Amino acid sequence: MSFPWAKEYKPANGFTQWLDEKLPVPRLVYNAVGAGYPVPRNLSYFWNFGVLAGFCLVMQIVTGVVLAMHYAANAEVAFATTEHIMRNVNWGWALRYAHANGASFFFLVLYIHIFRGLFYSSYKAPREMIWLLGVVIFLLVMATAFMGYVLPWGQMSFWGAKVITGLFGAIPLIGEPIQVWLVGGFAPDNAALNRFFSLHFLLPFVTLGVVILHIWALHIPGSSNPTGIEVKQESDTIPFHPYYTAKDGFGLGVFLILFSIFVFFMPNMLGHPDNYVEANPLSTPALIVPEWYFYPFYAILRAFTFDFILPAKLWGVLAMFSSILLWFLLPWLDRSPVRSGHYRPTFRKFFWFGLIPCMAVLFVCGGAPAEEPWVMLSQLATAYYFIHFLVIIPIISSIEKPEPLPYSITEAVLGSDKKAVLGENPAPAE
Template identity: 60%
Template sequence: MKLSPPPYQPKNTFTRWLDDRLPVIRLWHDVMGKGYLVPRNLNWLWNFGVLAGIALTIQIITGLALAMHYVASSNEAFNSIEAIMRYVGFGWLIRYGHMVGASLFFAALYIHMFRGVYYGSYKAPREVVWLIGVLLFMLAMATAFLGYSLVWGQMSYWAAQVITGLFSVVPFVGEKIRIWVLGGFAPNAATVNRFFVLHFTLPFVILAVVGLHVWALHRQGSGNPTGIEVKKAEEVVPMQPYYIAKDFVAICVFLLIFCSLVFFYPNVFTDPDNYIPANPFSTPAHIKPEWYFWPFYAVLRSFTVNFMGIPAKLWGVLGMGLSVLVWGLLPWLDNSPVRSGRYRPVFRCFFLLFLADILLLGFCGKQPAEEPWIRLGQWASLYYFAFFLVILPILPLVEKTKAVPSSIEEAEKKRTDA
């Protein structure tokens, strides 16, 4: 149930005139102000959606500044970035801010998604909110890959070579798609131009989808850690000032971490090989993507045997694709009537194992494509898919859940007494 607050009422002649012609104050009131009510028991994990938005804003601002000086050419791309670092005023700050911002964006996004899984944010009536969020995740992954390729260092070049090479496994038309994407038989000047245009455009698409995501969320109202729908006016508070103030504190901590990384450890997430200009005739000893792709890269490498007449490479591509798309199936895979992991002790154990499994997949994705990392990645991939496709559908049939309080007020009273 979503409680409706009193509608916005302009207080003077100017605000009445403006509201009649361009209701921007009404929009703020309804979306971020006193007109939007949120459950009063939200914890700090609910701040990571806003933090992902702050990181996205940093990426767009720094990206626009970089685009003014970047040369989309296979001969000059790497040199133009080095020139930005050395000769453009505060160019080093802009470039490092863009690099670190990408990592912090995905860190906030992953925490936001894991919070959604644990607290059942994908369950009715918020399935569309979840699906739009998964779409945002896929758009962010595509944008990050394109941006990583634009550096045109050794690791970027060969990552582009490997990832675009996956198109070739599509029967009949795969090689034609790969050539069309690259603009040739290998990454070249046309590739840089195409990737640059797409990388520049997609963030604005993401912004539009973020607006759709927020709209869908506000249609149903925010969930909360108990998974219990709001029933009384006493269980909600206005977004402004209560949670705006809480978001402000989280943003300050986020910016402190961001500045610390930019000024002291800007290359902590960067492979040293990417400071070497791209060389099509020299393959790096170990090709790997950025850290936020490692779990999915490990899934890709886990398929090593041809099966049912289908090549292992195609199985790997299908597995990697499914490892992303399966997040969108969560509303239909988990049919438990209890939303929150607080009241599902068995689910909580499997979920903690799932988090450990993601970390193991990421570690395996970072390592060379050799034993024992391939075998470990295979076992970790098996549990990854089992969690979504086996454990979540079966668990509601056998799990004994805790008693769910009848209201948020009762749940908070029990926690306080405990």
């Protein structure tokens, strides 16, 4: 976003002036994350998670490229090469644990980032494209994570691949040909492992490209903020550097401490023990579950247990994909003129006491056995999930009476005192 008060980049010497004329990379960085990019002054730590998500993506790419140098995508030796990385490659255990736990932390950061966007309505105009590209990023990360989970070729890797790819068989007429084409046969084997490895290596770079578009789209309208009010004056903003680089640096430090605790002290806590057993097509695990970050969508998939017009399995597949695809419609489902949930009392109640508990129930049910009471709870939570987005949000946005908004971001930070808002010095005390 172009602000008249934004600082202009000025090359410091002859070399930087020449570089700015021929390849203006320093100017691009200065205007993107430097003093040339004014940012709302009231951003909370919830705005750190976008930077953390970018860090996680880079970390996964770097560790993944190194791991790929020692991995063989062959069903006969894939499990053995994974153990080779753990036992024989210098620091291979650290790389593998960082990559595996990095996926979990990546999704944790993404979920917080998404729910921040939902609460503060970051999908509203003029930021619809930022939100839409964000949903595309989430879908790409989900696909990449699923394919990566298959690569160690443990029991859960094989049976997870078999269950998920088997979902395509539920599509009438074309389902089974698509499934055979995707897997390269009638069950996951060498062909599937090679395809998944290739796509798992490729998709992070595709994701990185979409992230660049996401950041580009962000810089057109500028960052949102907790009040949901647009920038009106120079006092509403501060330069991104050094203020938010310092704040993001602190958040990154806390993140790395927590991440290191998991990598070095409890690296297998977020994994599944069955995946340390080599894949055996003749031995079915007692409980087939995906990684924890897929639990809500797995619960939605299993919530449909009876046929109604269409087979239950097909209903589950449609509901699972629709649960994410409906996020594309949010900019038009929510018609409230107010963005921030802080000023929408009814919306706020349904968010904290409706959507959040619903997602918590889906997380629990997704990792539980497909039996009662988990099936019934997942059915109730699935029903509420779709009702919340398709019914409750549109109704609330039409009938809700928002609370009064502050005039500006500065007023929200400093109060409604005129001198404070205008930045005037108070009269000296007598």
